[in-house]
Amino acid sequence: MNAVQEKNPLKRVNAEVDSRWTGLVERLHVDRSARRMLLLVVVAFAIFAALKPSVFLSGINLQNIAISSPEIGVIAIAMMLAMLTGGIDLSLVSIANLSAITMSTMFTAIAANNPDQAEQLFPLIVLVGLVVGLLGGAVNGLLVSRLGITPILATLGTMQIYNGIAVAWTGGKTLYGSPAALTSIGQSTVGGVPTLFVLFVVVAVLVGIIVKRTPLGLKVTLQGANPTAARYSGINSRAVLMSTYLLTGTLGGIAGVLFLARNPTASADYGASYVLLVIVIAVLGGTNPNGGFATVFGVVLATLTLQIVSSGFTALRLSAFQYSIAQGVILIAVMVIDQVQWRRRPRARRAAAVSS
Amino acid sequence: MSAGRSGLAERLRRLRGPNNEGVLALILLVLIVGMSIANPVFFTLPTAFSIMRSAIVPLIFALGVLLVIISGGIDVSFAAIAVFAAYTTVRVYGSGAIDLGLIGAFAMALVIGGMLGAINGFLIARFRLPTLIVTLGTQGIFKGVLLTYVGSRYIADLPSAMSWVSTTNLIEVTTDTGRAYLHVMVVPAIVLTLVLAWVLRRTMFGRSIYAIGGDAEAARRAGIRVVRTQVWLYVIVGMMAAIGGMIYMIMGRSASPQELVGGELDIIAAVVLGGASIFGGRGSVLGTVLGVFLVQVINNSLILAGVPSAWQRAAVGVLLLVGVGIQAVTARGSGRAALVHDAQEVTV
Numbered sequence: 001m002n003a004v005q006e007k008n009p010l011k012r013v014n015a016e017v018d019s020r021w022t023g024l025v026e027r028l029h030v031d032r033s034a035r036r037m038l039l040l041v042v043v044a045f046a047i048f049a050a051l052k053p054s055v056f057l058s059g060i061n062l063q064n065i066a067i068s069s070p071e072i073g074v075i076a077i078a079m080m081l082a083m084l085t086g087g088i089d090l091s092l093v094s095i096a097n098l099s100a101i102t103m104s105t106m107f108t109a110i111a112a113n114n115p116d117q118a119e120q121l122f123p124l125i126v127l128v129g130l131v132v133g134l135l136g137g138a139v140n141g142l143l144v145s146r147l148g149i150t151p152i153l154a155t156l157g158t159m160q161i162y163n164g165i166a167v168a169w170t171g172g173k174t175l176y177g178s179p180a181a182l183t184s185i186g187q188s189t190v191g192g193v194p195t196l197f198v199l200f201v202v203v204a205v206l207v208g209i210i211v212k213r214t215p216l217g218l219k220v221t222l223q224g225a226n227p228t229a230a231r232y233s234g235i236n237s238r239a240v241l242m243s244t245y246l247l248t249g250t251l252g253g254i255a256g257v258l259f260l261a262r263n264p265t266a267s268a269d270y271g272a273s274y275v276l277l278v279i280v281i282a283v284l285g286g287t288n289p290n291g292g293f294a295t296v297f298g299v300v301l302a303t304l305t306l307q308i309v310s311s312g313f314t315a316l317r318l319s320a321f322q323y324s325i326a327q328g329v330i331l332i333a334v335m336v337i338d339q340v341q342w343r344r345r346p347r348a349r350r351a352a353a354v355s356s
Numbered sequence: 357m358s359a360g361r362s363g364l365a366e367r368l369r370r371l372r373g374p375n376n377e378g379v380l381a382l383i384l385l386v387l388i389v390g391m392s393i394a395n396p397v398f399f400t401l402p403t404a405f406s407i408m409r410s411a412i413v414p415l416i417f418a419l420g421v422l423l424v425i426i427s428g429g430i431d432v433s434f435a436a437i438a439v440f441a442a443y444t445t446v447r448v449y450g451s452g453a454i455d456l457g458l459i460g461a462f463a464m465a466l467v468i469g470g471m472l473g474a475i476n477g478f479l480i481a482r483f484r485l486p487t488l489i490v491t492l493g494t495q496g497i498f499k500g501v502l503l504t505y506v507g508s509r510y511i512a513d514l515p516s517a518m519s520w521v522s523t524t525n526l527i528e529v530t531t532d533t534g535r536a537y538l539h540v541m542v543v544p545a546i547v548l549t550l551v552l553a554w555v556l557r558r559t560m561f562g563r564s565i566y567a568i569g570g571d572a573e574a575a576r577r578a579g580i581r582v583v584r585t586q587v588w589l590y591v592i593v594g595m596m597a598a599i600g601g602m603i604y605m606i607m608g609r610s611a612s613p614q615e616l617v618g619g620e621l622d623i624i625a626a627v628v629l630g631g632a633s634i635f636g637g638r639g640s641v642l643g644t645v646l647g648v649f650l651v652q653v654i655n656n657s658l659i660l661a662g663v664p665s666a667w668q669r670a671a672v673g674v675l676l677l678v679g680v681g682i683q684a685v686t687a688r689g690s691g692r693a694a695l696v697h698d699a700q701e702v703t704v
Contacts, residue, residue: 090621143677148684150634152430156621157677164670172666272618276432276492289486321508325500328493332479335490339483 012047019043033286037301044305048312055315065307066193067186070200071096071258073303075274076281077207078251080299083282084211085244086224086291087144087151092252093274094162095136099256100266101166101175103129108177122179129260130253136162137249138242145241159275166268178264186261196258201300203254208296210247220244224291280331281306305330375631375638376683380646384653391657398660401529401536408538411652412545412607415645416600417623418630419552420593422644425627426556427589428569428636429487433476434623435616436498437594438601441468444506445602446611449515457517465598472498473594477587495617502613511611518602522609541603548599553641565589569636625676626651631683650675 019039048056055061075092082089103125110125111118118125136158143154188195211217219240222230231237260266279289285302287294306327313323372378392399417434424431445465448454456463472494479490513519527538556562564585567575576582605611630647632639654675655668663671 143681147681148688149677149680150684153628153634153676153680156625156628157673157680159621160625160673160676161670164667164673167669168664168666276495279489279492280496283489289489319504321500321503323500324496325504328496328500331493331496332485332490335485335493336479336483339485 012050015043015046034295034298034301037285037298037305041301041305041308044308044312048308048315052312052315056312061311061315063194065304065311066197067262068311069303069307070196071255071262071271072274072278072281072307073200073300074203074251074255074258076278076285076299076303077204077296078248078255079278079282080285080287080294080296081207081211081220081244081251082151082155082248083287083289084220084224084291084294085151085241086227087241087244088155088279088289089140089245089248090152090155090275091136091140091159091162092248092255092278093271094159094166095133095249095252096255096259097266097268097270098136098162098166099129099132099253100259100270101170101268102132103256103260104175104177104264104266105169107179108175111177119179119181122181125179126182126257129257130250133249133251133253133256134246135249136252137246140249141242141245144245145238163268170266170268172268174265174267176265178260178266182257182261183264186263196261199258203251204296204300207247207251211294211296216240216243221292221294224288224293226292277306277327280327284331284334373631373640373643375633375640375643377631377640377643377646380629380631380643380650384646384650387650387653387657391653391660395660398657401531402534403656403660405527405536405538407649407652407656408542409607410656411648412539412541413600413604414623414626414652415545415648416548416596416603418627418644418648419548419641420596420600421623421627422630422632422639422641423552423556423565423589423593423596424487425624425632425634426569426636426639427565427586428572429480430624430634431476431487431491431590431593432620432624433472433491433495433498434593434597434600435618435620436495436502437469437472438597438604439613439616440472440498440502440506440601441465441594441598442601442605443502443511443611443613444468446511446514446518446605447507449517450511455515455517458521461515461518462599462602465602466595469594469596469598469601470591471594473590473592473597474587476594477590480590481583481586495620499617506613508613510614514605514609514611518606519609521606539607541607544599544603548596549641549645556641561585561588566637569638571637622651622672625672629676629679 075096078092079089106125106128107118110121140151140155140158143149143158144151147154149157185195190198211220219230219235220243222233222235223237223240227237230240259270281302282294282299283289284305285295285299287299309326309330310323313319313326388399397403417438420434421431442465445461445468448464449461454460454464476491476494479485479494480487514522521540524540525537526540526542527536529536556565564575564580567578567580568582568585572582601616604616608615626647627639627644628634628647629650630639630643630645632643651672654671658668658671659665
């Protein structure tokens with residue numbers, strides 16, 4: 001790791017080789033993906049810190065990373081949960097926007113009559129935002145668990161519907177207005193760390209506990225690993241899927257609250273690029289898109305990695321388009337390396353059978 | 357009596373088609389008749405031609421997506437390939453370096469599209485990666501490379517080799533409701549549709565795609581070269597995307613590298629609506645054509661019915677859910693549920 005701190009680009013290559021080696025060693029461990037992500041975060045951070053320390057290591061830049069990560073991270077965690085069951089949730093960003101629009105409209109409506117009352121009702125407004133998320137998730141859950149529609153199609157449909165409602169509601173315009181308390185939370189810090197980031201960590205820990213320590217988490221994992229086996233083990237698939245999409249919807253609602261806390265505006269097409277970005281993050285964080293394996297820690301680290309690369313590119317004066325290239329290359333490289341390593345394992349007899 | 361009834365049932369089943377194409381055609385017909393009664397403006401030649409015109413580009417994209425979906429994958433990079441191939445061609449022609457006429461322009465776009473498709477195909481077939489993830493990655497790469505290294509400028513006028521087609525119409529009719537134009541670019545769309553229908557039904561390559569989508573391992577054991585077929589499949593899909601991109605820019609009479617990308621899911625929705633199974637192995641050109649037209653007709657009807665265009669997205673979403681919802685429920689009833697359930701493991 002010491003090599004990375006030096007500015008010589010050759011040393012960077014060296015560090016990468018080093019990381020590959022460490023990665024190979026860590027294949028033996030169970031939590032391989034989380035460790036690899038940890039390494040990737042450190043390497044990404046070190047590279048940009050070495051290349052442009054004056055801008056990248058400035059307080060404002062670090063603050064920006066910490067403020068922009070939470071909303072993406074919460075949606076990515078929700079995506080991870082959906083993928084854990086073997087599904088996917090494309091409607092998350094639309095749910096988050098719908099929730100933010102509802103909150104903003106509600107605040108503006110109340111404030112038009114009585115500004116003080118609107119401020120006092122701040123907890124209620126946030127609660128309504130979360131309920132919107134929950135309802136959005138409930139619709140997804142019903143479609144997936146009751147009607148048996150494939151998650152990717154069900155959420156593709158609801159994505160269009162939620163987004164359509166949001167566009168029709170706002171008329172395609174940006175809404176202004178949010179409780180001052182929410183905005184001040186968005187700008188406040190706890191011991192130097194932005195409150196939004198603290199909230200993100202809290203959400204991540206809670207979801208982590210649900211996945212690893214509760215019966216529901218176990219059922220969700222089993223459902224994703226092998227739906228047939230789960231059914232024969234007496235797991236109620238419908239209930240599990242319903243709970244999963246309720247949870248992802250609520251996380252979408254939380255993301256909506258974060259949207260509004262960061263900027264006191266709401267619009268139907270905010271974060272349009274997030275839909276595919278969070279899939280990238282979830283997969284990068286070690287989530288198996290076919291279900292059965294995921295770690296919240298890995299997803300949090302993947303979120304940070306992409307935000308670090310994003311802000312690092314900005315610090316180096318590279319464009320958003322170059323960041324888009326980097327994002328794609330990172331995703332495909334990680335997937336290819338994973339696949340090659342998986343095939344090299346002697347245990348994986350299936351790989352040998354398939355690869356001819 | 358009973359024989360006659362079962363004969364009728366058999367005929368009805370055949371009319372319904374293997375992927376519910378009959379049902380789709382019926383819905384389309386009911387919609388058109390209903391709209392025509394509600395609003396006489398709808399049932400006119402200008403409307404028909406404008407719907408056909410607006411369906412050209414989505415149809416070409418949808419046919420490419422259909423190929424990928426039949427093979428058991430999902431492609432979200434086709435729009436990026438389309439805009440990459442078409443914009444690069446316009447840039448090269450605009451710089452005056454090469455001018456080989458319209459045919460040359462299309463050939464150049466085809467080569468670019470085919471190469472980008474080959475990248476997808478190589479990654480998917482060689483490393484057996486999930487198609488959604490790979491195309492998600494390549495989408496970002498293609499778009500980024502285009503905007504960083506080729507150009508990010510909006511080009512307001514196309515090179516002369518291409519621009520003359522922009523205003524060429526195949527049919528021009530003057531009716532009492534106004535003049536109706538049918539753009540000449542419907543010709544490549546129709547030709548492509550017919551060729552693809554023939555390839556999928558009658559050629560070894562087409563049948564291999566179905567076989568791979570049904571069960572890749574079974575297809576391999578049956579002697580189909582899975583890797584080679586998949587790579588060619590993505591090359592062809594890349595080429596089709598390039599044609600779609602070229603036609604889009606010719607009909608729009610301008611070239612912008614920021615367009616098209618972002619509308620991928622709408623196209624996928626139309627293909628799924630057309631009866632293609634997201635699990636692979638099922639789908640037809642006819643169904644896809646009907647699916648694309650259904651979406652276009654609904655969009656057009658909503659405008660005529662005075663519904664704000666903002667609701668179009670929601671309407672397509674509802675349509676998609678109703679369509680797949682019916683499919684899912686009937687599949688469960690007819691005992692295919694087990695099959696569908698098992699297939700869920702290999703999705704995405």
